[in-house]
Amino acid sequence: MKNFKNGWVEGSVQDFLELSPADMEYIETRRTLSRKLKAVREELNLTQVEVAVRLKTSQSRVAKMEKADPSVSADLLLQSLFCLGVKRKELGFAG
Numbered sequence: 001m002k003n004f005k006n007g008w009v010e011g012s013v014q015d016f017l018e019l020s021p022a023d024m025e026y027i028e029t030r031r032t033l034s035r036k037l038k039a040v041r042e043e044l045n046l047t048q049v050e051v052a053v054r055l056k057t058s059q060s061r062v063a064k065m066e067k068a069d070p071s072v073s074a075d076l077l078l079q080s081l082f083c084l085g086v087k088r089k090e091l092g093f094a095g
Contacts, residue, residue: 026074033077034068036091040084041066055080 014024041051041062048062055062065072065080081091 030072030074030077031068033074033081033091034066034072036086037077037081037084038066040081040086044084051080051084055083 013019019027041048046054048059048066052059052062061072065077078091
């Protein structure tokens with residue numbers, strides 16, 4: 001963090017929220033999964049409504065998933081990607 005003469009402090013979100021490196025990795029992983037979900041949906045030429053039907057959820061939930069809303073778990077993102085045909089190796093997981 002950098003302190004300025006006028007009392008302002010410059011720092012990162014990680015510093016401000018006092019997040020650990022593990023917390024940051026988790027957050028960035030969820031954001032990556034969200035972007036992947038949107039990319040896969042677009043590659044398959046599906047609407048959010050069509051994806052919602054496949055996942056047995058609502059369009060608004062799919063929108064939240066694609067925006068990495070904090071209410072969306074990493075588990076839900078992973079299950080949704082697998083439901084759309086994505087394989088573990090495509091996500092960078094070993095095995």
